[in-house]
Amino acid sequence: MTKKKKPVAAARAKTITTAPAKRTTSVGDGADAQQQLVASRVRAGLFALFTLLSLAITNGSAGVEGKFAFWVDKIGGTDVSFSVPVILLWAAVTVGFGAMAALQFVRGASFRWRLAIGLISPFLVFALLARLLDGTTANLTVFFTSTLLYAIPVGIGALAGIVSERSGILNISVEGKLLFGAMIGSIASSITGIAITGPIAGAIFGALVSLFFAWLGIRYKVDQIIAGTVINIGALGVTTFAYLRILQPYSEFNRPIGITPIQIPLLSDIPILGPILFSLSPFFYIAVGLVLFFTYMIYRTRWGLRLRAAGEQPNAAGTVGIDVVKLRYRAMLIAGLLAGFAGSYISLSGTGGFGINTSAGQGFIALAAVIFGAWNPVYAFGAALIFGMTSAATTLLSGLGVTIPPQILLSMPYIVTIIVVAGLIGRVRAPASAGRPYDQG
Amino acid sequence: MRLELQKITKQFPGVLANDRISISVDKGQVLGLLGENGAGKTTLMNILSGLYRPDSGKILIDGKERIFRDPAQAIDAGIGMVHQHFMLVPVFDVTESVVLGNEPTKGPLGSFDRATARAQVVELSKKHGLHVDPDAKIESLPVGVRQRVEILKALYRKSDILVLDEPSAVLTPQETEELFEIIRGLAKGGTSVIFITHKLNEVIAVADKITVLRRGAVAGETTPKKATAAKLAEMMVGREVQLTVSRSKSKVAEPILQVKGLNVLNDAGGLAVNSATFEVRSGEILAVAGVQGNGQTELVEALTGLRLVDSGTVVLEKKPLHAGSPREIAMAGVAHIPEDRNRDGMVKGMTIAENYILNTYHLPQYSKNGLLNRKAIAAATEQAVKDFDVRTPSINTDIASLSGGNQQKVIVAREFSRNVRLVIAAQPTRGLDVGSIEYIHRRIVEQRDAGAAVLIVSTELDEVLALGDRVAVMYEGRIVGILDAKEATRERVGLLMGGITK
Numbered sequence: 001m002t003k004k005k006k007p008v009a010a011a012r013a014k015t016i017t018t019a020p021a022k023r024t025t026s027v028g029d030g031a032d033a034q035q036q037l038v039a040s041r042v043r044a045g046l047f048a049l050f051t052l053l054s055l056a057i058t059n060g061s062a063g064v065e066g067k068f069a070f071w072v073d074k075i076g077g078t079d080v081s082f083s084v085p086v087i088l089l090w091a092a093v094t095v096g097f098g099a100m101a102a103l104q105f106v107r108g109a110s111f112r113w114r115l116a117i118g119l120i121s122p123f124l125v126f127a128l129l130a131r132l133l134d135g136t137t138a139n140l141t142v143f144f145t146s147t148l149l150y151a152i153p154v155g156i157g158a159l160a161g162i163v164s165e166r167s168g169i170l171n172i173s174v175e176g177k178l179l180f181g182a183m184i185g186s187i188a189s190s191i192t193g194i195a196i197t198g199p200i201a202g203a204i205f206g207a208l209v210s211l212f213f214a215w216l217g218i219r220y221k222v223d224q225i226i227a228g229t230v231i232n233i234g235a236l237g238v239t240t241f242a243y244l245r246i247l248q249p250y251s252e253f254n255r256p257i258g259i260t261p262i263q264i265p266l267l268s269d270i271p272i273l274g275p276i277l278f279s280l281s282p283f284f285y286i287a288v289g290l291v292l293f294f295t296y297m298i299y300r301t302r303w304g305l306r307l308r309a310a311g312e313q314p315n316a317a318g319t320v321g322i323d324v325v326k327l328r329y330r331a332m333l334i335a336g337l338l339a340g341f342a343g344s345y346i347s348l349s350g351t352g353g354f355g356i357n358t359s360a361g362q363g364f365i366a367l368a369a370v371i372f373g374a375w376n377p378v379y380a381f382g383a384a385l386i387f388g389m390t391s392a393a394t395t396l397l398s399g400l401g402v403t404i405p406p407q408i409l410l411s412m413p414y415i416v417t418i419i420v421v422a423g424l425i426g427r428v429r430a431p432a433s434a435g436r437p438y439d440q441g
Numbered sequence: 442m443r444l445e446l447q448k449i450t451k452q453f454p455g456v457l458a459n460d461r462i463s464i465s466v467d468k469g470q471v472l473g474l475l476g477e478n479g480a481g482k483t484t485l486m487n488i489l490s491g492l493y494r495p496d497s498g499k500i501l502i503d504g505k506e507r508i509f510r511d512p513a514q515a516i517d518a519g520i521g522m523v524h525q526h527f528m529l530v531p532v533f534d535v536t537e538s539v540v541l542g543n544e545p546t547k548g549p550l551g552s553f554d555r556a557t558a559r560a561q562v563v564e565l566s567k568k569h570g571l572h573v574d575p576d577a578k579i580e581s582l583p584v585g586v587r588q589r590v591e592i593l594k595a596l597y598r599k600s601d602i603l604v605l606d607e608p609s610a611v612l613t614p615q616e617t618e619e620l621f622e623i624i625r626g627l628a629k630g631g632t633s634v635i636f637i638t639h640k641l642n643e644v645i646a647v648a649d650k651i652t653v654l655r656r657g658a659v660a661g662e663t664t665p666k667k668a669t670a671a672k673l674a675e676m677m678v679g680r681e682v683q684l685t686v687s688r689s690k691s692k693v694a695e696p697i698l699q700v701k702g703l704n705v706l707n708d709a710g711g712l713a714v715n716s717a718t719f720e721v722r723s724g725e726i727l728a729v730a731g732v733q734g735n736g737q738t739e740l741v742e743a744l745t746g747l748r749l750v751d752s753g754t755v756v757l758e759k760k761p762l763h764a765g766s767p768r769e770i771a772m773a774g775v776a777h778i779p780e781d782r783n784r785d786g787m788v789k790g791m792t793i794a795e796n797y798i799l800n801t802y803h804l805p806q807y808s809k810n811g812l813l814n815r816k817a818i819a820a821a822t823e824q825a826v827k828d829f830d831v832r833t834p835s836i837n838t839d840i841a842s843l844s845g846g847n848q849q850k851v852i853v854a855r856e857f858s859r860n861v862r863l864v865i866a867a868q869p870t871r872g873l874d875v876g877s878i879e880y881i882h883r884r885i886v887e888q889r890d891a892g893a894a895v896l897i898v899s900t901e902l903d904e905v906l907a908l909g910d911r912v913a914v915m916y917e918g919r920i921v922g923i924l925d926a927k928e929a930t931r932e933r934v935g936l937l938m939g940g941i942t943k
Contacts, residue, residue, distance in 0.1 A: 302544045302551040309530050309541055316528040319490070320542030320594065321513030432531070 036109040043113055047101035054097055054124075057131060058090035066130025067137040070272045074279070075145070080272070081137060089127040096120045114374075118382050125389050132402050143392050144276045149349070150388030151381065152283050153178060153359070156342035157366030158373065158380040159294055160335040164210075166298060166375060167331030168311040168324075170435035172228035173213050174339050175363025176235030177206040181343020183239045186354040187247070189256035198256055199283075199344040206340015207333050209235075214332035218325055221437040232363075240356050247354060254353040259283065259345075283345045287381075290338070295377045307331060311431035314438040324438050339363070368414060375431065442503050442519055442601040443467050444633060449498035451484055458484040460658040461498070464635075466602070466650070471624060471634040473648030473665075475641070477677055477874030479844050481657040482637045483525075486606055490522045491515035502602075516542075521595025525607040527587050531580035535573050536562050539593045565596055570626060584733075585616035592623065603627060604635045609643055615732070621647045639677070639874055641670040653677050678876050688886045691910045694723040697894035698744075698863050703753035703763075705736070705743040713739035715918035716753070721863065721894040726885070727923075728909030729898040730934050736918035737898045738780060741867045744896075745777045746770040747785070757863060771800050774862030776888075778852060778869045780898070782845075786852045789841035793833060794822040796840045797855050821858070829854040830880070846877030853884055864888050864895040870904060882908060902931060902938075916940040 066089060069081035100120065104111045129138055157174045164171035181202035188201030213231055216222040247254040261281050268278040298304040306327060309317040314324045346362070347354040365387055373380030444466050451459040459481045466472040476482045487493045489500065491509035500507050502518055509515040515522075529538050536559045545554040545561070562575045571589045579587060588608060595603050605624070609617040624634055624647055636647060644651050645665045653660045653676040661676045675681050698721040707713035713736045721727045731737055742748035744755060746767035755763040762770050771777070779785035787796045798807050798818050807818055822836045829850045833843055840848055849869070856864075866885060870878040885908070889895045899905050905912055912929040914922050914937035922937045 297550065300552050302546045302553050305537060305541060305544060305553050309533070312532055313528070313530040315526075316530050316538075317541065319492075319512055319522060319524065319528045320598075321511065321516050322542050323511070323513075429532075 040104060040108045040111065040113075043111075044101050044104040047097055047104055051094055051097040051101055054090055054094040054127070057127075058087055058094050061086040061090050061131060063087075064131070065135055066126075066133065067135065068126075068130075069137050069139045069141075071139065071141040071275050072271045073269075074275050075141060077275075079139070084130065086127070086130045089123070089130055093120070093123050093127045096123060114379055114382070118386065121386050121389060125393055129393060129396065132397060133400060134402075136400050136402070138396060138400065141272075141275050143396050145280065146392040146395060147385060147388040148276070148280060148284055150391045151384040152281070152287050152345050152349075153342045153362045154366045154369055154387060155381040155384035156287050156290060156338050156345075157363050158369040158384055159290055159377055160338035160342065161367050161370040162298070162373075162375050162377055162380060163294065163307070163331050163338065164335035165370065165431055165434045166307050166311045167328045168314055168431060168433045168436065168438065169214060169217055169328055169332055169335075170224040170228070171213075171332075171335055172225060172367060173209070173231035173235075173363075174366050175359060175361065176228075176231040176233075177209050177336060177339035178343035178346065178359040178363045178366075179235040179239050179357070180209050181206045181340035182347040182358050183242060183247075183343075183354045184340070185344025186256045186347040187253050189348060190253050190353070193257060195257040195259050195348075198259070198348045199341050202344030203337040203341040206338070206343060207336035210332045210336020210339065211329065213336075214329050217437065218328055224435050236357060239354070243354060243356055256348050256353050258350070259348045281345070281349050283349065291377045291381045298377065308431070310438075311433055314433055314436075318438070328438070342366075365414075371430075374429070442633060443501075444520075444602050444635075445501040445504075446485070446489070447499040447501065449485060449488060449495045449500075451481075451488060451493060451495050453484075457657050459488070459495070459498075460656075462654070462657070462659055464652050464659070466633045466635055468601075468633055469628050469631050471628050471636055471647055471649045473644030473651040474635055474637045474654065475639065475644050475651055475673060475677055476637075476654035476660075477639055477876065478846065478872070479656075479874070480654040480677070482654055483606060484657075485654075486522065486604055486635075486637060489515065489520060489604060491520075513542075516598050516600070519599065519601040521598055521600025521603045523588065523591040523595060523603065523605045523608060527591055529579045529587060529590060531578070533579055534575070535577050535579065535582075535590055535593075536575045538579055538590055539565075539597050541594075543598060561597070562593065565593055569593075569596060569623070569630075571596075571623060585612055585619065588612070588616075588620065589623070592627075596627075600632070602633045602635065604637070606637045607639070608636070609638065609640060617643070641673045641677075641875075644673070645670065655679055674875055678874075688908075689890065691726070691889060692724045693910070694892070696720040696722045697758055698896065699754075699756045700744075701754045701756075703740075703743065703755060704751040705739045705748060706751050707736075707739055712751075713918055714743065717918075717920050719913055719920060719923060721896050723892050723894055724889060725910040726889050726895040726897060726908050727911050727913055728905040729896065729913045729915055729920075730902060730905040730909075730938060731900065731915035732938055733900045735915045737867070737900075737915055739918075740915070741777075741780065741865055741898055744770075744865055745775065745779075768800065768803075771859065774860050776856035776859065776861045776864045776893075778849075778856055778864070778866040780867035780871070782848060782852055787840050787848060790839060792837045793826065793831070793840050793843070793851055794818050794836045796851055797822045797825055797836075797858070799855060801855075801859065825851075825854040825858060829884075844874075846873045846880075849873060849877060849881060853881060857884065857888065861888055861891075861893045864893055865898075866895070867898040868900065869897065870899075870901075902934060905929075905934065906931065914938055 064086040065083045066086045067081060067083045069079045071077050071079050097120065100116050104113060157178060161171050161174050184205040185198040185202030189195060189198030209231060213227055216227040217224045259281060261279055264278040268274040270278070298307065306317060306322050309322065310324045310327050318324045343359060346358050369380045369383035369387060372383040446462060446464050448461040448463055449459050450461055462481065462485055464472065464474065474482055484493065488495050491512040491514055500509070507518050509518065536555065539562050540558045545557040546552060547554045559575050566573055571593055573586055573589050573593065579590065608620055612620060624636065628634055636644065638644060645668060648665055650664055651668060651673065652662050653673065655677060700720065701718050703714055703717040704712060705714035717740060719727065729737055739748060743750050746765050746769070750763040753763065754761060757773055757775065760773055762773060765773070788799065802808055802813065807814055819836060826833065826836055831847050831850045831854070833847060840851060864885060869881050869885065873881065885895060885897070897908055906929060909929065910926050912924045912926065912934055913920050914934060916938065917940065921940065921942050924933065
């Protein structure tokens with residue numbers, strides 16, 4: 001890219017009179033390398049800043065005890081508690097951030113910062129919690145399970161975004177599909193009285209909406225952002241109307257058979273870990289399976305190779321005989337199934353069934369996870385977990401009467417996403433043709 | 442295999458792109474398909490590769506009629522296309538790019554069998570002498586190597602008929618020579634090759650048979666033995682064409698542009714132009730030769746204000762310009778014909794008139810108080826369109842709908858519409874047809890004769906030698922030599938281009 005010159009003539013003139021300076025060249029093999037280096041320096045700086053911040057907090061935490069508890073066998077059962085001096089937690093976080101800053105600075109672009117953030121996040125959240133609780137006991141079993149559960153709709157929604165964007169369709173309509181999936185899932189389950197019909201109906205309806213969206217974008221080349229926005233707004237309008245006019249007065253249509261958590265034999269008996277990891281909603285295990293499955297499909301199979309080709313350079317795919325249009329429709333069908341399925345979790349996991357705007361922006365957080373996870377399903381799911389943790393922390397704190405405005409924590413995913421999208425802390429590379437209609441010939 | 446196209450006709454709204462075109466190529470033969478831009482070559486190839494369906498006419502392979510409904514069917518029939526704009530995925534590696542669409546797989550999920558694919562690519566590239574690293578990312582490869590990947594793609598699909606659309610447009614002379622070697626080798630091995638180009642000496646160098654297209658129809662057929670460049674040019678354009686630029690001796694006067702110790706960085710922060718020192722005088726053309734990517738682009742961008750000067754001075758008639766904005770530089774009398782007209786030369790989607798005033802709209806004759814004077818703009822554009830022979834239905838036509846040659850004429854007209862003291866022309870004739878090249882060259886020489894200094898940057902040695910009163914050669918950011926036209930022989934310049942200064 002050409003760097004545009006800024007009219008700073010006076011300042012420039014000064015530097016120009018200096019003798020031709022020896023330049024350190026060959027920092028990399030192109031603009032990309034340079035950009036990556038800058039980004040890694042910015043990251044190193046940010047980590048260093050966090051180091052200082054946590055050092056300051058460490059200083060001020062002497063004498064405070066962080067008290068945590070776990071339920072051993074099941075939620076609400078016997079519990080075991082322990083306490084840690086908060087100062088110790090913060091010292092650990094400080095060391096962690098310091099190490100990250102140093103490694104990031106030394107290793108440059110090759111430092112796996114996403115992983116590092118993933119590793120330090122739990123400690124940070126702990127330390128933050130302990131500091132904020134200021135001596136009150138927090139039960140972490142609930143905290144962790146709600147983190148994992150929150151990641152279900154966000155993680156599967158992100159998967160839907162990844163599949164469609166890898167094929168070249170910019171899919172901002174995940175939120176709308178979640179809503180539709182939630183409503184249809186609830187209705188289907190209520191009418192049939194069979195639990196499994198809820199997710200299936202949600203997925204099918206999500207697929208229909210997705211195909212409609214694809215039809216607008218592929219056949220009529222409607223701007224995909226606009227089409228997606230129409231679907232999101234339309235979904236909110238339609239489901240709200242349906243709720244007020246149908247589901248509320250005839251509440252028998254909104255009494256779904258909930259999909260209850262399952263106890264995985266043996267594993268769920270493990271003390272402490274069992275209630276957290278192995279007694280969750282079946283949706284969670286399906287989500288993990290889907291993430292692994294699609295990671296394999298995208299990176300290791302012919303389908304994935306073609307999908308990525310269509311999203312990067314559809315002409316390259318088209319000229320070797322791949323039917324790009326058909327491929328994109330199929331990808332959108334899959335994305336719709338996934339998003340609708342994710343939506344059904346929202347209304348079927350709890351007790352209340354469907355409610356107005358029940359997805360509450362989780363579809364947008366899913367898109368944030370797509371970007372944060374660099375269009376990789378595993379990373380995106382990791383991002384969903386981090387976002388889930390912020391949500392769980394908010395719930396925990398407000399439950400214990402600690403009053404910090406929940407909006408601050410809840411806005412974290414978006415703030416992180418904006419920083420990532422701006423390319424400051426790390427270059428993420430979207431599929432090159434996502435959002436561009438395909439023109440053959 | 443023998444391929445025959447019979448009376449292919451294709452009508453687009455308003456244009457008869459192909460008018461009963463018949464061509465044929467035998468097994469192991471190289472057919473040179475010559476024609477100007479807009480002669481219908483690309484349409485014909487899109488029909489052959491299954492992207493378009495002809496309105497009428499037949500495609501015969503070994504005497505049997507074939508109908509291609511989509512690219513897959515053309516590939517199955519053994520037709521391999523190497524498109525002018527490469528059809529490669531930048532983030533894929535060579536192996537993935539070659540096998541895409543015909544991937545070896547294993548297992549129930551259709552897992553991509555990378556090991557097999559890689560082995561096939563290695564074997565294929567060995568067999569045909571097309572050296573590429575199977576694990577290299579496409580985006581890291583130079584253009585010449587990318588083209589080899591494209592050819593491998595076609596060979597991987599067992600193409601017996603290889604179609605190359607303007608393959609040399611992006612190549613350096615050396616790479617073009619390598620490509621010719623590859624083509625000859627493939628033909629010897631029994632592959633039929635269709636080589637599409639508008640470059641006369643290329644068809645003479647590589648083809649066994651030449652078919653010339655003009656305005657959508659076959660204008661004639663010949664062989665390289667019988668043909669001369671002049672005769673081919675006449676067939677292609679439809680009239681006699683002057684292939685050499687006629688110009689009087691230059692009347693050199695005082696220096697206009699003086700560049701001293703100029704250092705310019707590339708996007709990666711490396712030194713792209715390394716202490717360049719030269720001057721261009723009134724009434725002369727200084728042609729800068731060099732293999733693409735040796736700092737020419739950055740030099741031009743620095744001189745025209747599009748890129749920061751790191752250090753050094755640029756002076757235009759005593760006025761320092763190294764810290765000037767593009768507008769200041771333009772207003773000081775610099776005309777800039779950019780290297781990439783699509784990116785830096787015009788705004789597609791805007792009309793010819795709007796493009797014509799793109800860098801003068803702020804002048805009082807075109808606007809007052811922020812309002813454009815449409816009448817004055819229209820009048821000036823009408824005049825320019827007439828003067829520069831721009832073929833367009835109207836000055837309010839979207840510039841994107843013009844041919845490349847006519848777009849370039851609009852750009853040249855705009856740049857020459859101001860007071861011109863220095864012309865900076867980067868690859869001014871890239872991708873243009875013979876008629877337009879001739880015209881643009883004449884206009885540039887006119888500026889020189891009127892007393893302007895001219896700096897031409899070109900990777901085409903022919904252009905450099907035809908136009909330069911002096912020839913500067915750039916190699917790895919340095920100006921490794923400046924020769925007078927008399928000393929500037931093909932050999933000497935060629936050696937300098939390779940960095941050999943003796």
